[in-house]
Amino acid sequence: MDSTEQTKLVKLRGAGGGIGGAGTCEVFPPPPPHRGRGWRRARPGRHQSIGGEAMNENKFLSTDPGTGPMEAAKPLPFKDPNFMHSGIGGAAAGKKNRTWKNLKQILASERALPWQLNDPSYFNIDAPPSFKPAKKYSDISGLPANYTDPQSKLRFSTIEEFAYIRMLPSDVVTGYLALRKATRTQCG
């Protein structure tokens, strides 16, 4: 298992700049004094996916040395300094894209997994939409509103509020509408 991994590592590493990494499994090279977030080296670990990540870390190494961030005074002793998240970028991202998947993307890929009908999952347990008609409240004061201004579509409950609405600048009006997601639609 290890030898195939090692050969993979050696092949992929190319012009690698790092100390160690292509060596044995168990030896961790000493962390550089200026380790930071970009300083991940290939971890000759047990998991084959790490083999590919060595490739990425090479890229990190080649670009980072000049801009080495000066972080903690000393590296934290309790963690493995050579650890690399396998999730950066994800499968779909190209080599330039180093962002994490956001929740929407994670859920999209989770939906594709073989769930059974009754299995609970994060997207299954979303609360259903409301069946009751929404009560209308004044945008200004929050009191129950019986009236809507036809010009600005804001809701109001008293005459004074109406006068106030008619004097509002347009950005405040759109602000109130956006607050209840009633931004103008192109309905006829």
Added chain:
Amino acid sequence: MAAGPGRVFPFRDARWAPDPVLEPGAAVRTPQPVPLVIDNGSFQTRAGWAAPGAAEPLLRFRSLAARSRGARGAAGAETQVGNDLGSPEPLRWLLRSPFDRDVPVQLELQELLFDHVFQRLGVSSQGCVDHPIILTEAVCNPLYSRQMISELLFECYQVPKVSYGVDSLYSFYHNKRQNWPCSGLIISSGYQCTHVLPVLEGRLDAKNCKRINLGGCQAAVYLQRLLQLKYPGHFAAITLSRMEEILHEHSYIGEDYIEELQKWRSPEYYENNVHKMQLPFSNKLLGSTLTSEEKQERRQQQLRRLQELNARRREEKLQLDQERLDRLLYVQTPELDPLGSEQSLEDVDSINEFEPLFAEEQPEVEKPVAAVQPVFNLAEYHQLFLGTERIRAPEIVFQPSLIGEEQAGIAETMQYVLDRYSKEQQNVLVQNVFLTGGNAMYPGLKARIQKELLEMRPFQSSFQVHLASSPILDAWYGARDWALEYMNREEGWITRKDYEEKGGEYLKEHCASNVYVPIRLPKQAPRTTEALASSKVLAASVSNSSDQV
């Protein structure tokens, strides 16, 4: 509520004290490493040792990390975590959170938070964190997220064993009393979302859980937008942390929302119960520079106050004048009388005399204002008046339509969940409705839930609502209790061996955990430059893993 006139409150704008590096006693290492309990919340992280005497988590900090953009030449991006930031509005720092809703997705930032926790708690083991870890996760946590967190814990920190649980369930078990049933309906309202969790026979019934994607964060943003629209001149001073202060200290939930709103209609109630938040201001602007915008601001503010307080007076005055006008008009109707012309002249005079009264009315309306406040009251200009805003912001979890969300509110969701059970089970569930979570601390929430239950339950059926003893910290306490009880047992712990054999998404169930769905997640494909056909590599790694295992 205050019986007197509405009081003026300053903003505390408290700054956070940085966490010191603690020196744990030798007891955390001997005779065996003590478990570390981390309640990893989207709002706040609470961490501490699971020692029997632990009164509260040693570390409590906002789950935020900030990176300075490193514009200062050679010194690159520095990071600060949690309480080191000082305040949630740091200048020149880019504030980030590892959470997206209630799930950690930015694992680099999560790593920073863990670093902070381990370092400040004084973890001294070399090359690994030698203590078992208990970590909270979201309800029905996505497998990907658990996989990433497990990888972080096992591979970066070399933790011996990990246990995942749901914070609301830990809180539930911490609050169990002698004669409480092991079943109940948990309503857990946090920073980002609110869950309705039925628990039957001591185990979470995960397929019937429901989650409303609204919590304290959305309430704070809503309140912020409301106040910014009401006081456009104070846009920058209305910050999220001040909104949180208002929510924590000046907001409440009305037992009957419409009734409460009607109370706020009356000007006396308003005067007695408005909370005026004083924004900090300096006296430099006193008197001199009343630019046109400020004049407009002042006029708008005064108009608002006039509308709210002087409406009746104006109406009465108008009524009197209207009567007088009627009388004069009636008198003015021409009579075919030679003497009528004289009379009409008189009347015309009186009418002319009357006209200026109308013309005067407008400036007269403004004059009392000028008379009442001869000096521009700078302090009042910098005050935010909280009237109905005090109950509107927390109400969004009950009526998401207030902010245009389509999801049902807490009451309707509770009914939906209950309807999925038989009558006997429903009865069992409502005997123990349990409220927990930071967003459940508004005064009046318990009464409101009781009223909603009264409306939805059959006539003359019984129900019981309980509030957690400490809604924010109970999750940590419950996890600590669990750790103390299960420290030396095998159940509930995912060991390193389990992680390697069954993958990061593996979960060992226990009384306070999610339900494990045995779906194997493909190992994350590495990025290769050769073939960006990630599917190929994915297939290769999956087949490799099947070979290996």
